[in-house]
Every structure is written in C-alpha cells, then in structure tokens.
Amino acid sequence: MPSLFVPKESRSGETRVAATPETIKNLAKAGLTVMVERGAGVTASFTDAMFEAVGAKLCGPEGWSSADIVAKVAPPTAEEAARLQKGGILISFISPSANLPLVAKLREQGVSTLAMELVPRITRAQAMDALSSQATVAGYKAVLIGATHLAKMCPLLMTAAGTVPPAKAVVFGAGVAGLQAIATAKRLGCTVEATDVRMAAREQVLSLGAKFIDVPGMGDMEGKGGYAKEQTPEFLEKQRQEVAKRVAEADLVITTAQIPGRPAPKLVSRAMVESMKPGAVIVDLAVESGGNCELSKLGEVVVHNGVKIVGVPNLPATVPFHASELYAKNILNLVKLFVQKDGTLNKDFKDEVLAGCLLTHAGEVTHKPTADALVAGAK
Numbered sequence: 524m525p526s527l528f529v530p531k532e533s534r535s536g537e538t539r540v541a542a543t544p545e546t547i548k549n550l551a552k553a554g555l556t557v558m559v560e561r562g563a564g565v566t567a568s569f570t571d572a573m574f575e576a577v578g579a580k581l582c583g584p585e586g587w588s589s590a591d592i593v594a595k596v597a598p599p600t601a602e603e604a605a606r607l608q609k610g611g612i613l614i615s616f617i618s619p620s621a622n623l624p625l626v627a628k629l630r631e632q633g634v635s636t637l638a639m640e641l642v643p644r645i646t647r648a649q650a651m652d653a654l655s656s657q658a659t660v661a662g663y664k665a666v667l668i669g670a671t672h673l674a675k676m677c678p679l680l681m682t683a684a685g686t687v688p689p690a691k692a693v694v695f696g697a698g699v700a701g702l703q704a705i706a707t708a709k710r711l712g713c714t715v716e717a718t719d720v721r722m723a724a725r726e727q728v729l730s731l732g733a734k735f736i737d738v739p740g741m742g743d744m745e746g747k748g749g750y751a752k753e754q755t756p757e758f759l760e761k762q763r764q765e766v767a768k769r770v771a772e773a774d775l776v777i778t779t780a781q782i783p784g785r786p787a788p789k790l791v792s793r794a795m796v797e798s799m800k801p802g803a804v805i806v807d808l809a810v811e812s813g814g815n816c817e818l819s820k821l822g823e824v825v826v827h828n829g830v831k832i833v834g835v836p837n838l839p840a841t842v843p844f845h846a847s848e849l850y851a852k853n854i855l856n857l858v859k860l861f862v863q864k865d866g867t868l869n870k871d872f873k874d875e876v877l878a879g880c881l882l883t884h885a886g887e888v889t890h891k892p893t894a895d896a897l898v899a900g901a902k
Contacts, residue, residue, distance in 0.1 A: 525868050526556040527858070528582075528590030531563040534597040536836070538566035538843035539850060541594040541614075544577045546851040551578050553859060554866020558586045567843035591868060594854050598622050609633035612861075612868070614854055616640055616653070619882055619893040620784040623900055626893055629883045635870060636882040637857060640783070641890060643879035650856040651876060655699045656849035661838040662703030662779065665806045666692075668838075669775045670711060672824070672831050674802040677775075678712020689714050693769050694733070695790050695815060696779035697724035700808055704777045705731045713775065718766050720758070720780075736769060738762045759788060763795070771798040776805040778815035784892065786813040793817050793827075801829025810834035 527550060529542040540563050542550070547557045559579045561571055571581055587593060587606035595615045599607075604625060607613060610633055617638040619626050629636045639653040649655070670677055673690060680687035692708040694701050697719035705728060708715045715733035719725075728735045738761055770776055770791065776799075781787050787809035796805070796818055807819040818825055818832050825832040839846040860877055861869045872881050881889045888894040 524554060524556050524866055525591040525862070526558055526589065527592040527594055528586035529557065529559045529563055529579075530584070530586065530593065530595055530603070531560040532596055533600060533603065536840055537597045538840045539596045539847045540564040540567045540569060540843075541596050541847075541851060541854055542574075542579075543569060543848055543851045544573050544579075545848070546855040547574060547579050548577045549855055550858065553862045554864075555592070555858070555862065556580065558582045558590060560584065560586055564847070567847040569844075569847070592858070594858070596850060598625055601625065601628055604628045604632060604634070607632050607634050610870075611635070612637065612870070614639065614857060617882060619890065620896060623893070623897055626883065626888060627897060630886060630888050633886050635872065635884045637877065637880050638882040638890070639853065639857075639880065641880040641882060642853075642857070643876060645875070648876045648879070651853050651860075653850055653853040656853055657839040657846060658698065658700035658779075659703050660842050660846045660849065661808055662700035662777075663707050664838045664842055665700070665777050665779075665808055666704050666707040666711065666775070668833055668835060669777060669804045669806045672804045672806075672833060673774060675774065676712075677708070690774040691716075691772055692775040692777065693717070693736075693766070693773040694777045694779065695719075695766075696781075697721070697728050697735075698779060700779040701777070702727055702731065704779065705733045708775070708777070709733065716769050718762065720762070736766055738765045759790070763790065763792065766790075767795050767798065770795050771800075773799065774803050776803070777808065778805065779808045780815050781809045781812055787815050789813075789815065789817055791816040791818075796830050796832065797828050799828075799830045803829075804831045804833065806833045806835075808838065811836050 550557050557579045559574045561581050592612045598617050612635045614637045642648050642651050677690045679689040690713045692713040692715045694704050694717040697717050717728045717733050718736040725735045807814050807816045809815045810819045810821050819834045860874050
C-alpha cells in the first residue's frame with residue numbers, strides 16, 4: 524500500500540499543515556497509508572491524538588525517506604529535499620523562480636514534484652487551486668489587520684453623541700484576495716472602492732457593493748489563466764493618477780497585485796503615501812514579492828508621516844486552522860487524480876491538471892519557464 528507523509532513544517536512562521544483529520548480519512552479510503560510527523564498539526568490546532576484517532580501513523584523525520592508521497596506546505600529545505608526517495612512524489616508550494624537551487628536538487632533526486640502554485644487556472648482544477656484558497660484567507664485577514672491598526676472604527680454609527688462616518692477603503696487588485704478583502708471591508712461597514720487592470724473584474728467588484736475605479740486602457744490587461752499581465756510603465760502611471768485622489772482620502776488601503784514569477788508592481792508611491800491622512804493604514808499583501816507600496820518592508824510595520832504600512836508576510840499562516848483545512852482539501856483532490864482505484868500510483872502524470880503543475884519528473888525539469896531559467900543561470 525503506498526504511503527503519504529505529512530512532515531512538520533520547518534519554515535519560520537509557517538503554522539499550517541498539509542493534512543487534517545478529515546482529509547486523512549479520505550486519503551486512507553483512497554488506499555494510502557498516511558504517516559504524520561509528531562507535532563505537525565499543533566500550530567494549526569490539530570493534535571497528534573486527533574490524527575491517530577483517524578488512523579494516521581505518527582512518526583519522526585524518517586518519513587521523508589520512507590514515504591512514496593510527501594505532502595507539505597512551504598518549499599522543503601535542501602536538507603529535506605535530499606531525504607526524498609528517488610521516484611518519490613513531492614506535493615508542495617515551491618516558488619520555483621525564487622528557488623532554482625531547490626528545483627535543481629529535486630531534479631537530481633529524481634523526484635516527481637507537483638508544485639501547488641502551478642496548478643492550472645481551469646474550471647476542472649478549482650478544487651486543487653491552492654493559490655486561490657490561500658488568497659481567500661489572506662484577503663480576509665488583511666482587512667482585519669488593517670482595522671486593528673486604524674485609529675478609528677469602520678462602520679457608520681449613529682449615536683447620541685453624534686454620527687461616526689464609515690471608514691473609506693481602497694483595494695488594489697480584484698483577484699481572489701482582493702475580492703475577499705472587498706467583501707470583508709464591506710462587512711465591517713467600510714465604503715469600498717477597488718481598482719484592477721482586468722476589465723472582467725469590474726462586474727465582480729460591483730456585485731460586492733463596491734465602486735470600481737476605471738482606468739483607460741485596462742481592457743486588454745488580462746493574461747493567461749486570468750492573471751493580470753505585467754503592465755507597461757505608461758499604464759501604471761495612468762492608474763496611479765486615477766487612483767491617487769482616492770488613496771489620499773482613504774483610511775485603509777489593501778494592495779494585492781502580483782504577477783507570477785515576477786516582482787510585484789509598484790502601485791503606491793512615496794508621494795501617494797505622503798498625500799494620505801495621518802492614521803491611515805496600508806496593508807501590502809504583495810510584500811513577499813517586493814511589495815506594491817514603495818515604502819513596504821517585509822515583516823515590518825513602517826510609519827511614514829503618520830501612515831502605517833503593514834508588511835506582514837504569509838498571512839494565511841496567521842489563520843492556520845482554516846487555511847490548513849482548505850489547503851489539505853486542495854492536496855486531497857490533487858492526490859485523487861493519480862491514485863487509482865486499487866490504491867496503486869499512476870505516475871505518468873498525463874492528466875492536464877497534473878501535467879500543468881508537474882515541475883520535475885524522471886530527472887528532468889518539466890516546467891519550461893523554470894527549465895529555461897536554470898539553463899540561463901548556468902551560463
């Protein structure tokens with residue numbers, strides 16, 4: 524019977540886990556023996572006893588080398604990758620463009636790597652789309668973090684002492700994280716405006732009760748898979764001009780704009796920050812890829828002219844219970860694509876979803892952009 528190992532995450536600040544008691548029961552039904560490293564789920568509120576109660580076998584780090592499949596959240600370290608057995612399967616976020624030495628190590632190990640950020644953005648793969656599931660958590664938490672840093676309340680309040688006007692929020696980017704941020708800000712009672720370079724996002728923004736900030740030329744800015752294309756400097760300048768006056772009036776700004784494999788676009792300049800009111804807050808969800816705000820700093824809360832710029836990384840890890848539940852279901856649905864009814868593993872990975880997220884296989888880098896980057900780096 525094939526085995527699947529869930530290790531304890533070693534990355535600093537990573538509190539999520541790649542399996543839950545619910546998904547472990549379903550993995551076992553699919554014909555897998557599930558091994559969980561002791562303590563793997565504690566930071567996400569899943570105890571070892573909870574895993575044992577559904578049939579998981581508790582173990583130590585030896586699971587890295589003995590399991591047919593390793594499922595985790597953050598990219599493995601070089602030492603962890605070296606423990607993987609040849610021909611084994613790794614399912615994880617990898618961030619390949621930022622971790623080329625790790626990709627090379629996985630290739631050398633002969634590991635079949637299914638990178639969760641490469642899952643195709645197609646209807647059939649929605650249940651495996653971990654970028655979307657985790658962006659939902661990040662967008663929600665970004666607004667809560669922003670609200671806690673604000674020196675004012677969010678909703679309109681009519682009191683005997685007078686009227687408290689609602690906080691004004693501006694959201695950059697109306698992808699999954701942005702839409703969740705819009706919805707959460709609306710629930711808290713903020714008035715919300717949003718901007719995005721994709722015209723298709725307009726209807727979604729309006730459906731949530733927010734106002735859409737139109738920018739001339741945005742109609743052709745949607746790229747493959749529904750992601751935003753990298754914008755030209757001319758377009759970004761138009762967007763800045765159009766949005767700048769809203770930012771100047773905003774109490775809370777949430778920025779979510781990211782481009783896969785590239786630095787985040789700079790959307791909020793120093794001048795825009797300096798135009799904002801003292802006490803206003805910016806929460807930069809793109810801080811790990813360089814930040815949308817010129818003044819963002821990874822892992823810091825910067826105060827500039829009385830404006831707070833929050834650069835908390837890895838927001839899904841601040842809501843580990845539900846983030847883990849969602850991610851574990853993404854993993855489960857992906858695993859079901861290559862575990863056959865008799866419990867054996869089908870490693871040809873010809874299914875379009877598996878082929879789309881296959882990063883390394885049989886000693887080769889199968890994801891062309893990453894393979895090209897490795898070749899370029901070797902020159």
